[in-house]
Amino acid sequence: MTPDPPHSQGAPLSDAGSEHSPMSGIDEYLVHNYPHPVRVMWTTDAQAYERIWFTAQDDAGALLVVCGLAFYPNLGTAEAYAIVNCRGQHTTVRAHRLLGDDRMHMRVGPLAFEVVEPFREWRLTLDDNAYGVSYDIRWRDTKRAVFRNLGAGAIAAGKPFGNTAGYDGFGVQEGWVKLAGERFELAPAHFNGTRDHHWGTRDGVGGRARWSGWQHVISGPFVQFPDWCVWVDHLLRNLGDPRPGSDTLHRRRYLLRFEADTNLVLGGEVDLELRSGESRTMTFSRLGNQIAFLRCGMYGGPNGGTPDGDVWQGEFVGDGVVSGETYDVTDPAVRARIAGLDQHHMRFECDGQVSYGLFEAYDPLCYETALKGRQGLSLQGGTQ
Numbered sequence: 001m002t003p004d005p006p007h008s009q010g011a012p013l014s015d016a017g018s019e020h021s022p023m024s025g026i027d028e029y030l031v032h033n034y035p036h037p038v039r040v041m042w043t044t045d046a047q048a049y050e051r052i053w054f055t056a057q058d059d060a061g062a063l064l065v066v067c068g069l070a071f072y073p074n075l076g077t078a079e080a081y082a083i084v085n086c087r088g089q090h091t092t093v094r095a096h097r098l099l100g101d102d103r104m105h106m107r108v109g110p111l112a113f114e115v116v117e118p119f120r121e122w123r124l125t126l127d128d129n130a131y132g133v134s135y136d137i138r139w140r141d142t143k144r145a146v147f148r149n150l151g152a153g154a155i156a157a158g159k160p161f162g163n164t165a166g167y168d169g170f171g172v173q174e175g176w177v178k179l180a181g182e183r184f185e186l187a188p189a190h191f192n193g194t195r196d197h198h199w200g201t202r203d204g205v206g207g208r209a210r211w212s213g214w215q216h217v218i219s220g221p222f223v224q225f226p227d228w229c230v231w232v233d234h235l236l237r238n239l240g241d242p243r244p245g246s247d248t249l250h251r252r253r254y255l256l257r258f259e260a261d262t263n264l265v266l267g268g269e270v271d272l273e274l275r276s277g278e279s280r281t282m283t284f285s286r287l288g289n290q291i292a293f294l295r296c297g298m299y300g301g302p303n304g305g306t307p308d309g310d311v312w313q314g315e316f317v318g319d320g321v322v323s324g325e326t327y328d329v330t331d332p333a334v335r336a337r338i339a340g341l342d343q344h345h346m347r348f349e350c351d352g353q354v355s356y357g358l359f360e361a362y363d364p365l366c367y368e369t370a371l372k373g374r375q376g377l378s379l380q381g382g383t384q
Helices: 151-156 332-338 365-372
Strands: 048-058 063-072 077-086 089-098 111-117 121-126 133-141 164-179 182-186 191-201 218-224 229-231 247-258 265-274 279-293 321-328 341-350 353-362 377-379
Touching: 048 133, 048 353, 063 111, 063 279, 077 111, 077 133, 077 164, 077 279, 089 279, 164 229, 191 218, 191 353, 218 247, 218 279, 218 341, 247 365, 265 341, 279 332, 279 353, 321 332, 353 365, 365 377
Parallel strands: 247 377
Antiparallel strands: 048 063, 048 191, 063 077, 077 089, 089 321, 111 121, 121 133, 133 164, 164 182, 164 191, 218 229, 218 353, 247 265, 265 279, 279 341, 341 353
16 A cells, blocks of 8 residues: 555655745645635635646656546535556546545545655555556656746636646656556656646536536647756746746647547647747657547546546545556547547657657547637548
8 A cells, every 4th residue: 555645754745946936835725715724715606626737657658657646625525536548458447536625635545646755756555456556656756846826817718617727847757557467667768757737617517407508629849858848838948957937838839630530630740839939840640549538537528528427527426436447449439439539659859950749639639629720720641
């Protein structure tokens, strides 16, 4: 079993480097509630949430791990999930419990999330369970996390989950993943990933009845190179970079390729225009069927909640409930059935540099939008 989190052992919580100002180490925890005490939410909105999300992907196209933990204070629920796609065998473990009063407690069933050092290192664990997958991962930051209040721009754009703030980042991983009798060793030279932490209100929290019907089509790339990276529209800098803060992209234009039988994203290229006027073109192509289908993690949308059961984020399904399944996503019919908000494991190349990261899109809505040439999306040579 995973040991108790550090706060129960008297370890300091507030330490963090000055480059993360105004955030402190305690901002790594799921306790944000301005302007009220932790147990009294700042809003009565049932869609209030706080979530952390991590990924780890290799450079060989064999293993992809995506996991997350979320609290819903006004619904009184907590949930966590882990998705492990090993060569197209897509296994999910989900866990649910009542939230309770202690929002420093970041374990739900067999899934635990532990801050080892704020903005530097986490420990992610999945204990043995009925679905045959487990892991113990040390997740270490490489890029500087920078606080962003995303609410004002989203509200101005008419997006229904506008009141959101948080930060994102990149890192490398070591540890192990076990499934189906096979053990994978994770080493920083071959595994990297991204993470985020956001809080506020989000459309669809609590079930289909609370979903507005709006869905964003594409997030785009999550990829890091040695000296720069792009997290959707956010350009992060290395830890310790003497330049303060971070930067954002001015514009993105995509030429995309899709699978002919499912219309899921397969690859393409994106023109990145920086605010300085500099531009870069990045190409990307998917590694096999290495996709994390986030509907399995309860991300609801036009295609529904979980593929079997239609569970959405924040819904009460019981206290101490653990569920899961394995899908063979080498089968295009399976990919089409469980598609929705999907994170595709991609090989990226830009200016002669190669890296491995994720590309997030809502399938097949992304294809339908590109077919119409809208929202900066267009087709690259049709499907294949």
